[in-house]
Amino acid sequence: MSTDRDSLVERLLRRFLGDTREDSAIKQRHSELKRARLVRRLSQSALLAGIVVLLYLSLQAAGFWRTEWVEYWPQFTEALAQYFPPKLYFDMIPFVDLGRYYQFMREAGLIGEAGITLAIALAGTIMGAPLALLFGILGNERVTPFPLNFLFRGVMSIIRSIPALVWALIYVPLGGITPVTATLALGTDTIGELGRLLTDELEEVDDGPTEGIRSTGASKPQVIVFGMLPQMVRPFIAWAMFVLENNVRSAVSLGIIGAGGLGVTLTIEQQTFNFTNMMATILFIVLLVISVEMISQRTRSYLREGDDVEKMSVYQLIVGFPGRMSDSLLGSR
Numbered sequence: 599m600s601t602d603r604d605s606l607v608e609r610l611l612r613r614f615l616g617d618t619r620e621d622s623a624i625k626q627r628h629s630e631l632k633r634a635r636l637v638r639r640l641s642q643s644a645l646l647a648g649i650v651v652l653l654y655l656s657l658q659a660a661g662f663w664r665t666e667w668v669e670y671w672p673q674f675t676e677a678l679a680q681y682f683p684p685k686l687y688f689d690m691i692p693f694v695d696l697g698r699y700y701q702f703m704r705e706a707g708l709i710g711e712a713g714i715t716l717a718i719a720l721a722g723t724i725m726g727a728p729l730a731l732l733f734g735i736l737g738n739e740r741v742t743p744f745p746l747n748f749l750f751r752g753v754m755s756i757i758r759s760i761p762a763l764v765w766a767l768i769y770v771p772l773g774g775i776t777p778v779t780a781t782l783a784l785g786t787d788t789i790g791e792l793g794r795l796l797t798d799e800l801e802e803v804d805d806g807p808t809e810g811i812r813s814t815g816a817s818k819p820q821v822i823v824f825g826m827l828p829q830m831v832r833p834f835i836a837w838a839m840f841v842l843e844n845n846v847r848s849a850v851s852l853g854i855i856g857a858g859g860l861g862v863t864l865t866i867e868q869q870t871f872n873f874t875n876m877m878a879t880i881l882f883i884v885l886l887v888i889s890v891e892m893i894s895q896r897t898r899s900y901l902r903e904g905d906d907v908e909k910m911s912v913y914q915l916i917v918g919f920p921g922r923m924s925d926s927l928l929g930s931r
Contacts, residue, residue: 681873682877702879708882712860714860715861715886716886718852719842719846719890721784722784722845723784726788726789729793731830733750733793738800738801740803762786766855766857780858788841799830799837832901836898836901846886846887850883863879
């Protein structure tokens with residue numbers, strides 16, 4: 599009887615001590631979670647404060663706190679009325695006078711100017727694509743041994759670090775800022791952009807076909823031509839179409855400095871303060887770029903089955919256009 603009582607007491611003590619230890623572990627874990635949450639909040643607050651300080655310093659360096667832009671604000675509001683000239687439709691519905699946009703587009707021959715812009719982008723992409731493929735292959739470690747492959751990677755990095763706008767200025771001695779120099783600039787830029795993309799794409803090439811061809815006694819060039827390149831056809835087309843999108847936007851920015859196309863018309867209308875015509879040109883640029891993007895992205899979506907990112911709707915194309923256009927104009931693609 600005494601033994602049973604002792605064993606019962608012992609079990610109760612074990613259960614109590616076990617519950618005490620479990621409660622202690624729970625409290626310790628809860629304390630650790632609270633400490634981690636506090637550290638995370640403090641780090642987030644510090645990061646936010648750092649971003650605010652960085653924004654303030656950047657605005658100050660850019661002269662944002664000066665009063666000139668405030669003084670010119672009335673002129674900007676007047677220009678807005680010219681950007682979007684009002685009109686009453688059916689004598690009751692206020693909206694933008696689209697007829698004035700259309701009239702200028704027809705009189706200025708913007709379709710022909712758009713053709714020049716598109717031709718510059720197409721020619722630059724087609725000219726640069728073969729060299730991009732060559733540099734992309736030679737920059738891959740599977741083809742060119744380390745560290746020689748980094749010579750080609752370095753060349754592509756140097757090309758990519760120089761915006762297309764600067765390449766156009768470099769080619770000025772060849773004949774000024776013309777569609778020819780703009781085409782050469784985009785061709786050079788394509789080598790760096792497309793070549794780098796293809797180099798990374800070659801890293802994902804399946805080893806099976808290459809090993810199979812190598813096992814037949816094929817030479818290294820044969821392994822590259824018959825084992826690697828066939829796997830690169832679809833990615834090459836997809837990335838070339840992507841680069842074409844960027845080149846169309848870059849062709850517009852090159853036209854702003856006088857290289858031809860829609861950019862020239864935009865500059866002329868801005869310099870003569872014809873803001874309505876300027877907005878009409880901008881709308882035509884939007885139409886051209888979105889059209890090219892739709893063709894390009896649908897092509898890439900077809901080539902890359904199951905890639906939902908590439909299957910952008912018309913709404914997404916239009917909403918995302920300002921960001922893509924600004925990236926291109928700033929040379930930060």
